[in-house]
Amino acid sequence: MNLQNHSYGIQDNSYQAAGELTGLTKLVDDFYDNMSTFPEAKIIRDMHPKDLTLSRKKLVYFLAGWLGGPSLYAEHFGGISIPASHQHLVIGNPEGDAWLLCMEKALEKQPYQEDFKTYLIEQLKFPTERIKDVCSQNT
Ligand code: HEM
Numbered sequence: 001m002n003l004q005n006h007s008y009g010i011q012d013n014s015y016q017a018a019g020e021l022t023g024l025t026k027l028v029d030d031f032y033d034n035m036s037t038f039p040e041a042k043i044i045r046d047m048h049p050k051d052l053t054l055s056r057k058k059l060v061y062f063l064a065g066w067l068g069g070p071s072l073y074a075e076h077f078g079g080i081s082i083p084a085s086h087q088h089l090v091i092g093n094p095e096g097d098a099w100l101l102c103m104e105k106a107l108e109k110q111p112y113q114e115d116f117k118t119y120l121i122e123q124l125k126f127p128t129e130r131i132k133d134v135c136s137q138n139t
Helices: 003-007 013-017 020-037 039-045 053-066 072-077 082-086 093-108 114-136
Strands: none
Touching: 013 020, 013 114, 020 039, 020 053, 020 093, 039 093, 053 072, 082 114, 093 114
16 A cells, blocks of 8 residues: 555546556556447447547546546536536446446556556546436436
């Protein structure tokens, strides 16, 4: 256990730990490559457009700001609420688990500190749960 873990939520520490824009672009590329190849992820890959160029860009830009770096999503696309922007989709446990699996396996491939990989996947579980909550209100 090291103390660094406690500081990832401060300022732009997480953005730096993720390798800034270059590192996030690699992470998101690996994430969407996983989504396009893992059989478990077919259910969520099919929800996305065939061409993932814009999806990749939006996720990189969102994560940059979410991790304390530049607010690129807001600058380029305007304000966003992650739960609201997924509300029209059908997202329950299988979809949430598939999303997190693609991200966890993408994180494994990055040259990040191990404790940062753990921190990030744990943090990503919060918006995933919020998305599942709002989507469950559709039924
Ligand atoms: C819970 C499982 C999730 C599923 C199944 C899912 C699926 C999707 C789909 C189908 C889109 C539309 C893609 C497009 O049309 O380009 C989308 C957009 C997006 N997702 Fe997710 N997503 C999930 C979780 C997350 C999480 C946890 C985050 C952030 C940490 C996130 C961030 C985004 C962003 C930033 C966009 C672009 C929104 C926009 O500009 O409209 N997603 N997602």
